[in-house]
Amino acid sequence: MKIGVLAYQGSFEEHALQTKRALDKLKIDGEVIAVKRVSDLDVDGIIIPGGESTTIGIVAQRMGLLEPLKEKIMEGLPVLGTCAGAIMLAKDVSDAKVGKKSQPLIGVMDISVIRNYYGRQRESFEANVDLRSIGGGIEKVVFIRAPAIVKVFGNAKSLSQFKDVHVMVQENNLLATTFHPELSGTTIVHEYFISMIKK
Amino acid sequence: MRLYELSFNEIEEFFYKLAEVRDIIKDSGLMSFLPEKELPEIANGTARVKHAFPIFQKGGVIMDVTNVEQAGIAEDAGATSVMVLDKLPYDVRKSGGVARMADPKIIEEVMNSITIPVMAKVRIGHYYEAKLLEALGVDTIDESEVLTPADEEHHINKWEFKVPFVNGARNLGEALRRISEGASMIRTKGEAGTGNVSEAVKHMKIINAEIGALVGMSEEDRVKKAREYQVPYQLVELTAKIKRLPVVNFAAGGIATPADAALMMWLGGDGVFVGSGIFKSQDPAERAKAIVLAVAGWEYPEVVLEAQKMISEQKSMMGIDIKSLKPEELLQVRGQ
Numbered sequence: 001m002k003i004g005v006l007a008y009q010g011s012f013e014e015h016a017l018q019t020k021r022a023l024d025k026l027k028i029d030g031e032v033i034a035v036k037r038v039s040d041l042d043v044d045g046i047i048i049p050g051g052e053s054t055t056i057g058i059v060a061q062r063m064g065l066l067e068p069l070k071e072k073i074m075e076g077l078p079v080l081g082t083c084a085g086a087i088m089l090a091k092d093v094s095d096a097k098v099g100k101k102s103q104p105l106i107g108v109m110d111i112s113v114i115r116n117y118y119g120r121q122r123e124s125f126e127a128n129v130d131l132r133s134i135g136g137g138i139e140k141v142v143f144i145r146a147p148a149i150v151k152v153f154g155n156a157k158s159l160s161q162f163k164d165v166h167v168m169v170q171e172n173n174l175l176a177t178t179f180h181p182e183l184s185g186t187t188i189v190h191e192y193f194i195s196m197i198k199k
Numbered sequence: 200m201r202l203y204e205l206s207f208n209e210i211e212e213f214f215y216k217l218a219e220v221r222d223i224i225k226d227s228g229l230m231s232f233l234p235e236k237e238l239p240e241i242a243n244g245t246a247r248v249k250h251a252f253p254i255f256q257k258g259g260v261i262m263d264v265t266n267v268e269q270a271g272i273a274e275d276a277g278a279t280s281v282m283v284l285d286k287l288p289y290d291v292r293k294s295g296g297v298a299r300m301a302d303p304k305i306i307e308e309v310m311n312s313i314t315i316p317v318m319a320k321v322r323i324g325h326y327y328e329a330k331l332l333e334a335l336g337v338d339t340i341d342e343s344e345v346l347t348p349a350d351e352e353h354h355i356n357k358w359e360f361k362v363p364f365v366n367g368a369r370n371l372g373e374a375l376r377r378i379s380e381g382a383s384m385i386r387t388k389g390e391a392g393t394g395n396v397s398e399a400v401k402h403m404k405i406i407n408a409e410i411g412a413l414v415g416m417s418e419e420d421r422v423k424k425a426r427e428y429q430v431p432y433q434l435v436e437l438t439a440k441i442k443r444l445p446v447v448n449f450a451a452g453g454i455a456t457p458a459d460a461a462l463m464m465w466l467g468g469d470g471v472f473v474g475s476g477i478f479k480s481q482d483p484a485e486r487a488k489a490i491v492l493a494v495a496g497w498e499y500p501e502v503v504l505e506a507q508k509m510i511s512e513q514k515s516m517m518g519i520d521i522k523s524l525k526p527e528e529l530l531q532v533r534g535q
Contacts, residue, residue: 007200008258009258009259009279009495010254010255010258010259011255012200012257012258013202013203013257014203014206014254016200017202018206021206034200036499037499050254051256051257051258052259052315052316054274054315055259055278055279055315055491055495058276058277059495062492063495097311097314098311098312098313098314101314120338121339122243122336122361122362123243124248124251125242125248126247127241127242128240142251144248144252144255145338183247183251185208
């Protein structure tokens with residue numbers, strides 16, 4: 001099994017480490033590679049990390065990767081998008097303060113996302129979220145300038161909620177979280193993503 | 200990809216131990232991994248939250264700006280953050296006088312106009328400028344030698360703040376002292392406002408070499424190093440264990456071209472700060488885009504070449520030879 005991490009910007013190293021740990025835990029022989037160029041796209045699953053969604057989108061477009069990646073995802077390539085990654089996947093994106101802004105996105109998932117939903121870094125927080133729907137427990141995670149999934153429609157299904165919004169949503173081969181499983185003590189989200197690749 | 204050998208969580212456990220304000224944090228219920236306290240439903244400003252933020256800047260370019268227009272150009276180019284200043288370092292150097300924090304009205308205007316994080320600088324040791332920026336809600340505070348130091352002896356105790364701090368360093372001792380004071384992010388100092396990358400290169404290489412030396416040392420010698428650096432032994436131990444600084448480290452000071460930026464990534468930077476290099480050039484919008492591309496694709500010379508072709512050397516900032524500066528004109532020596 002070959003899992004790629006989109007590695008231009010953000011928490012790509014943390015995702016790679018967490019994925020390796022999850023593979024070890026599941027005793028699956030797999031490798032984790034950095035994806036930067038179109039030739040790196042030969043993977044069984046891909047992770048879009050947290051970071052700045054505008055930067056990731058602009059660079060992916062500039063490197064000619066955005067369209068081929070979108071095609072692969074539409075053909076069924078499993079994707080885990082966290083925070084900025086969830087924004088990249090969403091069909092509908094706006095910003096809590098600045099409103100709609102054009103930015104290059106993948107835009108395939110039936111969710112509405114509001115960027116910087118909770119506010120600025122001062123309002124970033126850690127909290128317990130319920131990951132029992134994917135076989136985890138109540139786990140402590142961080143939300144950093146996090147977006148919120150405020151609407152789930154079409155084929156998308158909410159897997160976890162925090163307060164009045166969704167924090168983990170799945171739609172077939174797409175998995176989005178607004179928190180950071182790569183910075184938490186549990187590998188359950190990565191294990192669940194690996195199980196999506198195995199199917 | 201360069202991987203930490205420990206997970207973020209394991210590194211964080213260490214930072215909680217390091218915090219001198221441990222008891223204050225514990226009493227306010229924020230030290231949530233301790234069994235005796237329940238995690239409040241939403242805990243802001245914890246060590247974990249502060250040290251996580253810079254991770255999302257990695258592989259990115261943080262650009263100095265002085266107004267809303269420049270901030271818009273930086274955002275459109277793909278900057279991961281902007282740093283709001285009153286004057287660009289090049290102009291600080293030219294104008295002389297006391298350089299202070301930027302006008303909060305301008306910082307606020309910038310915060311309201313873009314979606315990416317906004318950072319701002321305070322003078323070294325100036326608790327109150329930092330309190331103001333925290334009240335204003337900036338995403339990160341840079342306690343910076345580019346401004347005139349307010350305290351010649353001490354830096355701010357950054358554990359007291361809920362907003363993350365970035366600090367400059369020229370060597371491992373400076374970096375670890377700032378981390379033990381609570382900095383969530385380090386940047387090499389370089390020599391700001393010169394358009395000359397040589398000092399940034401020097402500082403990155405010194406830090407790398409000093410970490411390499413730690414890795415090979417006996418425990419006894421590391422204890423001695425910790426005393427020399429004036430930092431807790433555990434911090435030296437952690438650095439040796441993960442073979443890099445335990446927080447995100449960006450390169451800064453004199454970066455003016457895509458090739459400069461890629462060089463700093465190649466030397467081990469997690470990202471770069473670009474100060475005067477963009478808005479003191481004659482092609483800021485194109486140059487900003489080109490530097491973003493060069494940092495994101497630094498492993499590939501053909502990508503950096505494409506980025507370098509996006510700009511014109513004739514439009515680069517003039518630059519200042521470090522050797523022509525008098526010792527008292529150097530900004531990097533402020534705050535050790």
